[in-house]
Amino acid sequence: MGLHNKVMVVDDQVLIRTMLLEVLNSNGFTAVAASNGQDALNLARLEMPDIALLDFNIPKIDGLTLFKKLKMIKPGIKAVFMTGSPNVNIAKSALEQGAQDVIVKPFDIFVMVKMLKEISSITTRGEEEWKIINKKDGII
Secondary structure (H helix, E strand, O other): OOOOOEEEEEOOOHHHHHHHHHHHHOOOOEEEEEOOHHHHHHHHHHHOOOEEEEEOOOOOOOHHHHHHHHHHHOOOOEEEEEEOOOOHHHHHHHHHOOOOEEEEOOOOHHHHHHHHHHHHHHHHHHHHHHHHHHHHOOOO
């Protein structure tokens, strides 16, 4: 796996956070977690995650607003939204803001891991291609 494997899990349900942390950390990711939007912002400033795994309905700052703020802290951060109560308009809004995907709980944890590995791989590959192009053009 490339350099882009730090995942921040933001969910107010402790069992989901714990399960995701354990599975992600044992599958090549460095995972950190927060239970609400404000704690997630503070954690993001410290950890600078590559991917955010966000619940829409979290305390203090909702998932969509949090994603906007995370993009200000780390432009290029990728996001996957999780929801227990799917809403087409909210999901559409998340995708329009640049989220990679919206998944419905409960979900298959190993499908999630596979998706995050693909997102991580694409992010790393894109950055490597950017470096090659800029090196060729004499920018780096």
